Amino acid sequence: MIRPALALMLSAAPLAAQTPDDTPRIAVMSAFEPEWISLQADLEGAETQTINGTEFITGTLSGQEVVLFLSGVSMVNAAMTTQMALERFEIEAIVFSGIAGGIDPTLNIGDVVVAGQWGQWLETVMARQVGDGFELPGFLASPFPNEGMIFTRETTVASDRGEPETRFWFSSDPTLLEVAARVAEATDLADCNADNDCLTEPPQIRVGGNGVSGSSFMDNAGLRDWLSTTFEAQVVDMESAAVAQVAWANQVPFIAFRSLSDLAGGGEGENEMGVFMSLASENSAALVKAFLAEMP
Numbered sequence: 001m002i003r004p005a006l007a008l009m010l011s012a013a014p015l016a017a018q019t020p021d022d023t024p025r026i027a028v029m030s031a032f033e034p035e036w037i038s039l040q041a042d043l044e045g046a047e048t049q050t051i052n053g054t055e056f057i058t059g060t061l062s063g064q065e066v067v068l069f070l071s072g073v074s075m076v077n078a079a080m081t082t083q084m085a086l087e088r089f090e091i092e093a094i095v096f097s098g099i100a101g102g103i104d105p106t107l108n109i110g111d112v113v114v115a116g117q118w119g120q121w122l123e124t125v126m127a128r129q130v131g132d133g134f135e136l137p138g139f140l141a142s143p144f145p146n147e148g149m150i151f152t153r154e155t156t157v158a159s160d161r162g163e164p165e166t167r168f169w170f171s172s173d174p175t176l177l178e179v180a181a182r183v184a185e186a187t188d189l190a191d192c193n194a195d196n197d198c199l200t201e202p203p204q205i206r207v208g209g210n211g212v213s214g215s216s217f218m219d220n221a222g223l224r225d226w227l228s229t230t231f232e233a234q235v236v237d238m239e240s241a242a243v244a245q246v247a248w249a250n251q252v253p254f255i256a257f258r259s260l261s262d263l264a265g266g267g268e269g270e271n272e273m274g275v276f277m278s279l280a281s282e283n284s285a286a287l288v289k290a291f292l293a294e295m296p
Contacts, residue, residue, distance in 0.1 A: 021058070021067075021088060021089045021090065022090050023058075023065055023089075023090060024065060024090045024092050025058065025064075025065045025066055025067045025089055025090060025091060025092065026064050026065070026066045026067075026091070026092060026093050026094075026095055026292065026295070027066070027067055027069070027082075027085050027086075027089070027091045027093070027094045027095065028061065028066050028067070028068050028069075028095050028097065028288065028292070029068075029069060029070070029071045029078075029081070029082070029085075029094065029095070029096045029097070029098075029243065030068075030069075030070055030071065030096070030097050030098055030285075031070065031071050031072070031073055031078070031096075031098040031099070031237075031238070031239050032070075032073070032098065032099065032277070032281065033070070034277065034278055034281035034282070034285075035097045035098060035099075035281045035284055035285045035288075036068060036069075036070055038281065038282055038285035038286075039061065039068055039097065039285050039288065039289070040057065040068060042061055042062070042289060043057065043059040043060070043061050043066070043068065044059055044060040044061070045058075045059045045060055046058070046059040047059065051084060051088055052084065054069060054070070054072075054081055054084065055069060055070070056068070056069045056085065056088070056089070057069070058089075061289065061292055062289050062290070062292035062293040063292070063293055064292045064293075064295060066292070067085065067089050067091075069081060069085060071096070071239050071243065073238055073239070074215045074238055074239070075120070075213060075214070075215045075238065075239065075241070075242040076215070076242070077239075078238075078239035078240075078242040078243050079242040079243070079245070079246050082094065082242070082243050082246040082247070083246055083250075086246070086250050086252065091252055092252075092253070093173070093176065093252065093253040093254070093255075093295075094243060094247050094252055094253070094254045094255070095176075095255055095256075095257070095288060095291065095292070096239070096240055096243055096254075096255070096256035096257065096258075097256075097257050097284045097285050097287075097288040098237060098239065098240070098256070098257070098258055098259070098281075098284060099237075099258065099259050099260070099261040099273070099277060099280040099281055099284065100113065100211070100235040100236060100237040100240075100258035100259070100260055100261070101218050101219075101224075101235065101236045101237070101260065101261070101262050101263060101264030101265075101273075102234070102235060102260040102262070102263045102264060102266065103212075103224055103227050103228050103233045103234055103235055103236050103264055103266075104206075104209075104228060104233070104234040104235075105228065105266070107204075107206065107234060107235075107260060108199065108200070108201045108203070108204075108260070109199060109260050109261065109262060109263065109272055109280070110189065110190075110191060110199040110201075110203035110259065110260060110279060110280060110283060111203050111204050111205070111206060111259070111260050112184075112189065112203065112204075112205045112206070112257055112258065112259045112260070112283055112284060112287055113205075113206045113209065113211065113234050113235045113257075113258050113259075113260070114172070114177065114180045114184070114205070114206070114207045114208070114255065114256070114257055114258075115172060115208070115209055115210055115211030115234060115235060115240070115256065115258070116171065116172055116177060116207075116208040116209055116210070117169040117170060117171045117172060117210055117211070117244075118169070118170050118172070118210075118211045118212065118213060118240045118241040118244040118256070119168045119169050119170070119210070119211075119212050119213075119231060119241055120152075120155060120168070120212070120213055120214060120241045120242070120245075121152055121212040121213070121214045121227060121231060121233075121236070122152075122213075122214025122215060122216055123152060123153050123154075123155055123214075124150050124151055124152050124153060125137075125140055125142065125151045125153060126149050126150065126151075127146065127149045127150075127151050128149075129149065134146060134148060134149045134151075136151055140153070141153075143168065144230050144231070145230055147222075147223065147226040147230070152168075152230075154166050154167055154168045155167065155168070155245065157245060157248065157249055158249070159248070159249040159250070159251070160251070161251075169210075170241060170244035170245050170247070170248045170254075171244075171248075172244070172254055172255045172256065173253035173254055173255055175253070176253055176254075176255040176295075177207060177208065177255065179291060179294050179295055180207050180255060180257075180291055181207045181208075182294060183287065183290050183291045183294050184205035184207055184287075186290075187205065187286070187287055187290050189202075189203040189204075189205070189283045189286070189287070190203075190279060190282060190283055190286070191203055191279075192279070193278050193279040193282075194278060197279070199279070203259075203283060205287065206234060209232070209233075209234045210231055210232050210233045210234060211233060211234060211235045211236070211237065211240055211241070211256070211258065212227055212231050212233045212235075212236050212241065213236065213237050213238060213239060213240050213241035213242060214236070214238065214241075215238060216238070217238065218236045218264040218265060219262075219264060219265040219271045220264075220265040221265045221266055222265075223265070224236075224263070224264045224265045224266050227264075235258050235260065236264050237258055240256040240258065243256070244256070255291075257284050257287050257288050257291070258284065259279075259280035259281065259283045259284035259287075260280060261273045261277045261279075261280035261281075
């Protein structure tokens with residue numbers, strides 16, 4: 001039996017810790033600390049609060065009321081922190097800043113992609129081998145060509161729109177994409193990092209197209225080719241599609257800026273992320289700050 005005093009403490013503590021913040025804000029998310037640190041450098045009136053172990057920093061950035069926080073790496077962490085932010089703050093839009101692996105062979109390290117839609121490539125069935133091929137159970141289906149035993153499936157998502165919907169793609173907000181396209185035309189990206197490691201090609205910004213996400217670090221040329229041909233993907237990461245799905249379910253506008261730190265296994269040697277992560281992070285953060293300044 002719980003004593004009355006203890007019951008009062010248990011009921012009051014969560015309420016005090018979860019008092020809603022009713023200031024309309026833009027959620028600016030990052031997966032890794034370099035982008036987060038770069039964004040904080042220009043934040044005015046910063047105030048920090050910790051909710052369930054995650055730091056949320058409110059303030060003004062590029063003239064916008066924002067809340068900055070780290071998504072954490074992986075799809076589950078990203079979905080969890082996004083939903084937590086939506087429940088704690090008055091979020092008008094979600095903007096993601098991060099790095100990614102390049103899939104489109106026309107893109108290079110340092111380029112930034114603002115995909116028009118995101119899907120979860122690793123929402124899969126690992127199929128049974130039958131002879132020289134692979135076979136799905138009769139009660140399951142995939143709308144995409146398989147890669148060996150890997151069959152990607154769609155996701156069924158519940159929301160206030162009505163009946164749960166089964167879908168693969170979750171779209172970025174079209175109005176936000178229009179703003180991103182305008183900003184892209186007027187923004188120059190850095191081509192060398194602090195150690196003077198420089199890109200072989202001047203970085204470009206690509207707005208539109210497809211991005212895919214999955215809870216697996218991608219460094220495999222064969223899978224990279226499959227993602228390119230099957231999903232016409234330009235980039236692959238480990239968070240954006242999860243955030244896009246949560247945003248869709250909550251009917252909140254979403255957009256993600258992903259700067260290429262590596263080629264997801266498509267390079268000639270060792271994965272390039274260790275060399276160009278800092279440059280990619282700075283470019284993504286710089287573009288997000290310019291984007292925020294242009295938002296209505």
